[in-house]
Amino acid sequence: MLSDTMHDRPPRIELCQPPEPGSGSVEAIDQQILFLLSQRFGLAREHDQVALQNDDARTAQLASIRRKAFELGIPVSLVTDFWDRMLDASAAMREQARKT
Secondary structure: OOOOOOOOOOOOHHHOOOOOOOOOOHHHHHHHHHHHHHHHHHHHHHOOOHHHHOHHHHHHHHHHHHHHHHHHOOOHHHHHHHHHHHHHHHHHHHHHHHHO
16 A cells, blocks of 8 residues: 655656657556656745645635636546645645755
8 A cells, every 4th residue: 555645755757758649548648647746746846835835825726726627627526635635745845855
C-alpha cells in the first residue's frame, strides 16, 4: 500500500518525459496528467504561494475550480477533493523545501 505522504521527496521532473501527442488513449492521457502534476509540484515547491495559505484565497480558488469542472462536465466533488489534497501536498512540499 502506498503511503499518504506523497511529499516524501521532491518531484523528479527530469524523469518525466512528455507523452506522445495525439495517441488519444486513456493511458496516454494518464501519462500527461502525471507529467503535468510533476511540473506543478516542481513549481509549487520552488515558488512560495503565500496567497493560497490564506483561507479566503484557497476558498476562492476551489470555487473557481468547481465552476470549471462543472463547465467541463467532470465530477465536481472528485475534482474539488483532488484539488484540496493537491493544495495541501503543495504546501507540505514548500515547507519541506524551506527546512532543507
